[in-house]
Amino acid sequence: MSIAATDISWASGGEAIVQGVTLEVREGETFGLLGPNGSGKSSLLRVLAGLRVPQSGQVALDGADLRAMAPRRIARRIAVVEQHAATDIAISVIEVVRLGRTPHHGILSGWTAEDDRIVEKALARVDLGHRRNQPFHTLSGGERQRVQLARALAQNPTHLILDEPTNHLDIQHQLEILALVQALPITSIVALHDLNLAAMFCDRLGVMKAGRLIACGAPEDVLSAAMIADVFGVRAHVAPSAHHGRVHVQFLR
Template sequence: MTEANGPVRPVGLAVQDLRYETDGHTLLHGIGLTAGPGETVGVVGPNGSGKTTLLRCVYGTLRATAGRVLLDGADADALTVKERARRVAVVPQDASGTFGLTVREVVAMGRSPHKRFWEQDGPEDARRISDALETVGAGAFTARRFDELSGGERQRVLVARALVQDPGLLALDEPTNHLDIRYQLEVLGLVRALPATSLLVLHDLNLAAAFCDRLYVLAGGRVAASGPPREVLTEDLLAEVYGVRARVEVHPDTGSPNVVYLPVAAGSW
């Protein structure tokens, strides 16, 4: 029998002095980050700044060289794989290990942390899987093979897999990757409405400003700035971290910062 799931309880996250080294290179230099229960926190920065490495250390596919990841005060590295999966669900940029599986089978993988070894799906599992697929607009292709889907369709299925996991913390690496504008807004709106704490890696600064409570800007594996979007996304920071000229305005409808990029002169690269 599937283990009973109570209401989702958002998990508080604390990353303390996190350092990650590989092949003689330091990718993260003493990162500190917090996300309070129920907060939506964005991690932004240019390519190679350490965003995905940080996220992988949080959900456990990489083990930090030094520092700690705490989930509600508990050292995440001291948890079993199953215990960690009950607390943290992941939406990666791409999915490995899904070759030949149907969409429904991929989403059903999200129920595994709440079940005993080799336990079959019960009626409640089936209902949750169907509801999640409908929620992300993927109900029409539930029987199709996952590897035959478009990039945007795959991304929606991965979000559905995370939803059925009932996580206290959602770790999302470019969840809007491959999605058209409508689904970008719908997926981020869905994430924002969930009771879970969310940690999102995003490239689009305007989406990050609109949907995140706080932002951490990474540059060269260090935190260059952190705080509410309107305090962090300044013209000076964009010039320093991204090397671009931009005008930062206040969006008239949302009140969040809106970044307007200015043309780059030909030959300036």
Template structure:
């Protein structure tokens, strides 16, 4: 597994008359972990779909190591880019090991069986997400958090040079959130990940891109861009941002009762 460079250059995405993302540019250098943060509906998932070729840009280009990702043959793209999406369903009538083994498909010819190398990579992927004990369980009988870990293991087994993840910590308990993000941090691949938890993003990501209303509002190292003012403007909340004394990463504390939505509601004068 080696790292690749991702360049998103002036990408606009639309769905009918609705503009999802407008003129977004982003660079992920080889080996970086880049975080996408922003409120619901800000365009994070849409932008990721353009990278793993579900949503074609209306304008602009997505490039992988200098080549337009949309011009790559499907098999070559699958050897380069792996994706973990939010809604994957549980329709697989397969065991966990068989689901993870699907990650090896881009590296095989039709009817090829598993090699000793494949078996080792599948074991390593399951170990990375603490799922070795699930290997022989039916995938469709797992909990949401267990399924999420298995799908991440499948992406790891694919050995991509670019890994794209949409809220990979959804459904995971605290321990497995840390385990999964730690595993991503140690990969030799480039990682583009959308996260809601700003403290996890601040600790595990090299740089953050803040999206709001389909546009990049700020970009840079977490310590430079995670400020109380930005969080107020983007999320509409009051917060305090400090530097954690042990990790050295920004730590965000949200203050309850200080949202723009907490303004008093006027009573209807017509109602007695």
């Protein structure tokens, strides 16, 4: 249940956006992807999800080249929640979550009680069972993100790719969602902006800068004052947390 990228590069309009990234995310691991705006996080996640084909290098899912796999087969394994998963179509919350089941059978055929059970469980996990019949487009930004996560969970994937899943969430739901992702037995790759949440919930972190993966490893090895100054251009103090076994970042001014 690993996902491995070997020397992948992706360019668009002649501009190199992801450059020479080699990365292996191991079975069951929660891997956090950090980096400033425009550093290539979303582009890399799309390549890892098979939604973009890299001009060079390859992505392997449990050793099998993604390019050789049909989209539907990939969708049975990898669920993606994109950064801007906006939809204005008038469908209800539960219908959005049901979409997660489509890779497993046709849209209209083969629906079973087991599918209903999986959909209900996914909705309950993000704490939105009470919204099931509400039109999706009338939800708050944070609720939409949680519904998209429920849709991804209903897909029953072996790999979960989340692009800034917490950016519209209040702090309680940020903590809940990341704790949920960390507790899932599946392999997860999560783009995050909050360095402290990344340190708390991720087993390993990768840092993108100008399209390149410039650091990768355990949070305490990756999150240094020098890296934060270099990549994010801010001064910080990094120390072991007094409250959890990971490091804590304090920003200085």
